Amino acid sequence: METPGLSTTRIAAFSDSVFAFAATLLVLNIKVPEVLPAQLAELPSQVLHLWPQLLSYMMSFVIVGIYWVAHHVMFHHIKRSDRVLLWLNIAFLMCIAFIPFPTALLSRYGVVRTALVVYAGTLTITGILLEILWWYATRGHYLIEKELPDRVIRLGTIKTIIAPCAYALSIAVSFFGPKLCVIFFVAIPAFYILPSRLDRYLLKAAE
Amino acid sequence: METPGLSTTRIAAFSDSVFAFAATLLVLNIKVPEVLPAQLAELPSQVLHLWPQLLSYMMSFVIVGIYWVAHHVMFHHIKRSDRVLLWLNIAFLMCIAFIPFPTALLSRYGVVRTALVVYAGTLTITGILLEILWWYATRGHYLIEKELPDRVIRLGTIKTIIAPCAYALSIAVSFFGPKLCVIFFVAIPAFYILPSRLDRYLLKAAE
Amino acid sequence: METPGLSTTRIAAFSDSVFAFAATLLVLNIKVPEVLPAQLAELPSQVLHLWPQLLSYMMSFVIVGIYWVAHHVMFHHIKRSDRVLLWLNIAFLMCIAFIPFPTALLSRYGVVRTALVVYAGTLTITGILLEILWWYATRGHYLIEKELPDRVIRLGTIKTIIAPCAYALSIAVSFFGPKLCVIFFVAIPAFYILPSRLDRYLLKAAE
């Protein structure tokens, strides 16, 4: 069923606002340390001890950035929308807007299995929703431009599915050792930011 | 009286920001549980106990999404604005921006009559304001395109009024049993998301 | 000195975002009451006691709405910008973004002279800055369209100056009786929302 008035431009603009707010809200997780006036000499060390909060902030900001880029690339190709796409997108945005919570958990407790599992679990679901959205829009060129070559569609499919798979794997790994999990948390965003050989390989594989 | 410079495009863009921001603020209601380092083993169960907060978050996010869609469909048809429409819209947005409060109340106290009544009450008023806005804009095709068929206008009127009526009914029901009320809270959003037979029936009834 | 790339459209869009965020942030001032599980019967009365917070929220939301409308009407006429206009606008937005603080003060302490003075003081400065902005843009038709009739300029000048004058007066009045001050707080927004005879009188007076 059609929803008149909800052009993909409008959907993209609304999504942009949610991405921007979710990213900016993350800073509220970095709490100013409370030090009594008599113990002000401890303030520098207290501030230095905020580094896990700072790292969580940076990691989550970058992840929101990665999803913002991926979302834009998809909506560059998606030309029409229907009710299902609309609600898949809202469900995806619900996950993006949720990211400040697992970030706060990780900021508060550090490399602890519960925090890692919640964080990785959120990103697994986020990634799966984006994959479903892309699959729904592209199967049989349903909502995308007719001329979009299959290899671009497949490249999008492959690149999108890697993140949720890797985060799901990191959940399994966290049961062997939470610190092993951190390697995944660093490697996954890096994979999406850095222009890599793998990237070119995927492009070839998709052809 | 006219307000020059306030095109409906501008009004819709401002409304979009309020929708996006109200939805994203909802995550602040999910509080990180405080567990002492010695009792860290309790963290997983504490996190699992957050499910009412999570459900409140999801429900409110979806409701903001529903109103965003409804608002857009209306402003797709509304072509002109006047001072009354402008302030009806601001009053409606005041309700949307208020939603984080009843959500916080429901997150904190769960299925308790006071929380349910405040939540349902907020959405009753929100829905009534949107209904008045639509009625004001469409009567005699005042602010909408001349060619818009009456059945589209009536469909909008009927679909918009169902939510506040159902929420008002849920307030009454909550006095018999708060848990009965939950059925309404699940059914109302579902009605607006799912493409239903009722939907097609309403379209026919409106003709 | 010119600042290339800062068209008035861009300035208006940025201002819109600040207006929307400031309005939506206001809801954070309404705190969920803390009631122990054993005293849950007190929750309804505790929630009812939130009415001053609710009124503060509504008043501030409406005031942000009024300034949003006034700002748009002005930037509908302002066609060019320079460095001074840019920074007058940023100073004005700084006041708008500040409104959640006096609102929180009023929410927390109610009709108490300090809270009233801070609230009225903020709005006095906000109004004066908007007046200066309008005066700067319009004197000698400096940044506005050449054809804009003088009476429209004068109407803007008069309507804008009334609010800060009235809020300044309400500060003086608050020293005689804080409750008298409340009359001003209700009357000023009402004056800007309601299409009044005074409005038509001002239009005539400006001619």
Add this chain to the structure above:
Amino acid sequence: METPGLSTTRIAAFSDSVFAFAATLLVLNIKVPEVLPAQLAELPSQVLHLWPQLLSYMMSFVIVGIYWVAHHVMFHHIKRSDRVLLWLNIAFLMCIAFIPFPTALLSRYGVVRTALVVYAGTLTITGILLEILWWYATRGHYLIEKELPDRVIRLGTIKTIIAPCAYALSIAVSFFGPKLCVIFFVAIPAFYILPSRLDRYLLKAAE
């Protein structure tokens, strides 16, 4: 590697939202003082004691404003984007969205070396990232319009580098006396707002 769909217009619009939101979030650092009903007479003096918070708010709001203006001027000239520019911009926005934290630290502790160093350090990194972004986009007219005269590019380079250099210097100065540091904190924003003789001198020097 190209990222289709991410026009510079889109990047600028997303950045605008982050700027507006970071600026508006600053107000949350000004906390309503807690005074018992019996000691309400102390409220005025408690509110007056908020002036350091107010000054921090104003300073950070103005700094976000300065970076917003600088960013816009740059993106007025930048006509294309690539993956590196995209991520330089996201890293820059991560710093802008971080500003509420050092502001909160300064609000809480006032003119204390730790707070000053964190504040100045954040702005040093922010400024360096903007400088790198501008350098990357302009070298060999890579991403900018071909006709942009070299002196405009150089003026941008010089004006952008002054802020991080001055903030880095203020860190060094803070070890001799935190109060000396305040002079830098006032002078740097003033330099960017006021149309100065230096400005014209720089324009000449860049030619």
